[in-house]
Amino acid sequence: MPALPATTAVSIGSIPLGDVLAWTAIAAFVVAMVLEWLDAPDPARYLAAAAWVVFGVFWLTMVPHYYLEVKSPIQTLLTLAALPLCVYAGYLLLQGRESLLLLSKAIAFMGLIYLPAETIPFVKTWLIETTARQTHFGMELMGHSPGIEEGSNGYQSRFAFDPDVTVTGRTTYIIMSCTGIGSMAIFGGLIASVTASLKRKVTAFAIAVGVIWFLNLVRNVFIGIASPWGWFQQDILVHIATEFMGAPADRTSYIVAHNFIAQSLSIVALLGITYLVVRILPEVLDPLEEVLFILTGTEYDLSDALGEEMRADGGTSTSAASASESTAESGTSGESDPASTSETDSER
Incomplete structure (x- = not known):
């Protein structure tokens, strides 16, 4: 989850929008993980569903970087596909697929490993x-x-x-x-x-x-x-x-x-x-x-x-x-x- 380069990044104040979205998504995933641990699966599902949508928007902000800066067809296509797939994951959670909380938990740990190293x-x-x-x-x-x-x-x-x-x-x-x-x-x-x-x-x-x-x-x-x-x-x-x-x-x-x-x-x-x-x-x-x-x-x-x-x-x-x-x-x-x-x- 790299931060966008200065040439293509949109910022909120001095913080790149990509960083804000990434931290927001991972924080929501972590809280959802805690809620599941506290035996509150329904609130965990709802929060994880919202986190998936934010996560997808984060990847959408990466498209200009991979298309204009890196000129990578593979990464551009993957980032474009990320938003609909993440929204679908959120939809499945709202429909009651609690097994997706395990994947949400994995995303939370991925972010906890990567984002501190990035920031x-x-x-x-x-x-x-x-x-x-x-x-x-x-x-x-x-x-x-x-x-x-x-x-x-x-x-x-x-x-x-x-x-x-x-x-x-x-x-x-x-x-x-x-x-x-x-x-x-x-x-x-x-x-x-x-x-x-x-x-x-x-x-x-x-x-x-x-x-x-x-x-x-x-x-x-x-x-x-x-x-x-x-x-x-x-x-x-x-x-x-x-x-x-x-x-x-x-x-x-x-x-x-x-x-x-x-x-x-x-x-x-x-x-x-x-x-x-x-x-x-x-x-x-x-x-x-x-x-x-x-x-x-x-x-x-x-x-x-x-x-x-x-x-x-x-x-x-x-x-x-x-x-x-x-x-x-x-x-x-x-x-x-x-x-x-x-x-x-x-x-x-």
Whole structure:
């Protein structure tokens, strides 16, 4: 949930409208979560329904940023779709679908993880500049050592490639959405929202964060090198970027690397991370089933679809246990602990 850039943001006083809407939605989700905990499901549903609508309006305010600034077709379409989907979620809550309170709870935890990192200055500075240093180290492993300087966002996060030496004369700098905190917040919210043993929740969270951090680092290095060195400056790609997206010709490599390759692979990566988390914490399938119901209007049993044989407590399913007992004199069932997100980069 990144704040809008100054060039497209609408503000209430000195506070961007996007920030006001995001904080309002998350605060309402948190209060709804508390009301449910206090065994007041009806007030919780009504408040969560209102929170979903505000949340959808927040995403609508992000459309100009993703369309005009980032020029990302994927993110623009997702933000456009967010409002009707969020309104539909609110409608379902008003109609009595209390199971959506679990997904509302997950959104509350996601916001509690992400928004402080976005809005507390020293935390934001640390995240951005640490990510920049780690990305620079990755570039050095690839034979590039441009150095780091202050970017237009005011942080020491811009990779100081010499424009007279590189192919495009452009470079990139790290912003908040390059840190991977958004994806980490998503999994953190899902994991925190479900009921399970602390050990399995901590294990699932550690694996999710570790994989996201590594893949995000690879992504930043890839984009950070591809943009200045013009890896995708082929004529056909330049034509698409300039004629259909209105981008400068020398920005083609950045757009291809970031908007098409990295974002597409990010979707695959998120699916893979979800699978790893589910193997440890199958309870997260419950809020994911609610997401699918909002998207399709159809009830799904993801445990059955994925062929999971784990109970909600992490042990084997009853049928699996019975099959095991039929072939062995004795056995035990207990907790199983298997060993096994940008949004956007900016450039100038």
